[in-house]
Amino acid sequence: MGIGGGGDVVGAVAAAELLGAAVVGGLTWERRPVDPIPGPRRLGEIANAELLNDAVALAGPQTSGPGGFVFCEAHVARALGERTVLVDPSGGPRALAGALDDAAAHLGCGRIVLLDVGGDVLAHGDEPGLASPLADAVLLACARFLRTPAVGAVFGAGCDGELTPREVRERLDEVGTLGEDRLDEAQLDRVEAVAREVPTEASAMALRCARGERGEVTIRQGRRTVSLTELGGVVAWFDPSRAMQTAARLATAVAADALLEARGIRTELAYEREMAAQPH
Numbered sequence: 001m002g003i004g005g006g007g008d009v010v011g012a013v014a015a016a017e018l019l020g021a022a023v024v025g026g027l028t029w030e031r032r033p034v035d036p037i038p039g040p041r042r043l044g045e046i047a048n049a050e051l052l053n054d055a056v057a058l059a060g061p062q063t064s065g066p067g068g069f070v071f072c073e074a075h076v077a078r079a080l081g082e083r084t085v086l087v088d089p090s091g092g093p094r095a096l097a098g099a100l101d102d103a104a105a106h107l108g109c110g111r112i113v114l115l116d117v118g119g120d121v122l123a124h125g126d127e128p129g130l131a132s133p134l135a136d137a138v139l140l141a142c143a144r145f146l147r148t149p150a151v152g153a154v155f156g157a158g159c160d161g162e163l164t165p166r167e168v169r170e171r172l173d174e175v176g177t178l179g180e181d182r183l184d185e186a187q188l189d190r191v192e193a194v195a196r197e198v199p200t201e202a203s204a205m206a207l208r209c210a211r212g213e214r215g216e217v218t219i220r221q222g223r224r225t226v227s228l229t230e231l232g233g234v235v236a237w238f239d240p241s242r243a244m245q246t247a248a249r250l251a252t253a254v255a256a257d258a259l260l261e262a263r264g265i266r267t268e269l270a271y272e273r274e275m276a277a278q279p280h
Contacts, residue, residue: 001085003114003121003139004132004160005029005040007200009072009084010191011117011155014206015235017187023107025059025085026073029135034069034199038273040135041065043088050083052106055091055099058083072198079194089138093255096138097145104148112146114139114240115153117202118160119168122175122238122247129162129224133250140248141255143240151178152240156206157231161224165231171247178237183210202226209233 001024002008009026016022029040043049047064049057057063061078063086064070073084085103089096104112120127121136143150154172158165183191192207201219208217209232217226226232244252 001087001112001114001139002026002117003136004116004118005135006031006034007072007195007198007203008115008117009076010195010198010200010203011115011153011206012113013076013080013194014155014183014187014191014203015113015115015153017183017191018181018235019113022113023085023109024076024080025087027135027139028065028071028086028088030065030069030071031199032275034072035065035067036276037066038276040088040090042090043086046071046086049086052103053099055088055096056103057086057088059086072200075198076194079197087139089135093138093141094145097142097147100142101147110149112148112150113153114143114150115155115235116140117154117156117206118162119154119157119171120160120162121152121154121251122168122171122243123163124171124247124249127163127167129164131162132160134254137248137250137254140240140243140251144244144255150240152238152243154236154238155234156202156209157234157236158229159205159209159226159232160202161219161226165227165229169231172236172238174247175238175243176246178239180234180236182234206232 002012005027012024016024048062051057059073063074073086077084116136123130157168205226209228213228
């Protein structure tokens with residue numbers, strides 16, 4: 001599952017290509033251009049989804065939120081021809097871990113992959129470009145409470161314009177990876193076919209990296225710059241527990257019930273609340 005919200009579900013599709021049989025999904029937290037309401041959507045706000053428990057639902061092509069917006073997971077469900085998973089992270093790591101364990105059992109999944117597109121899941125918290133650490137931190141923190149075996153992953157290092165590729169490389173080296181894999185041409189073709197159906201910039205940048213493109217490009221209407229690198233096209237796997245003992249300081253704080261904003265760390269929720277409060 002993509003743990004950063006929005007188009008991270010496309011990164012989950014990339015991981016699934018490498019893993020074989022897998023159910024893909026992501027969070028009920030869309031980017032502001034898709035959903036202008038701050039924060040993630042509760043499952044009670046979602047139409048045309050099959051609820052598995054209080055925090056996890058199955059999405060189809062028609063799954064939508066308030067005002068009729070369509071979730072990225074719904075676009076992926078249409079592209080793949082199969083249902084995807086939608087997870088509401090608002091209950092926090094402990095409750096969410098129980099819901100994920102229940103969903104994994106229901107779906108017959110023996111492992112949960114927590115994948116972030118960009119790499120800010122491994123942020124220390126003081127990186128200059130860090131802007132959206134909250135969702136990633138909450139989901140990685142779940143690993144401390146999961147009964148189902150979990151593995152962490154980063155795809156598209158630096159492709160969200162937050163941590164730089166060099167910073168992500170340093171964080172991965174600090175954690176120690178379990179392996180770093182590249183998709184072959186046929187796998188890239190299949191992931192790109194899905195990505196064309198989803199409003200995502202970061203995952204699209206990762207696919208450009210995987211195709212061998214290099215250089216500087218802008219995303220987020222020019223507000224962020226991405227360096228297309230070799231690392232950006234790699235899926236790097238890591239041990240979530242080891243990550244929280246080393247680089248992933250924000251997930252460690254969240255697992256201990258600390259509030260990131262109280263620690264002076266700006267999150268995507270603060271940004272969305274500020275934007276929503278501005279006059280239109």
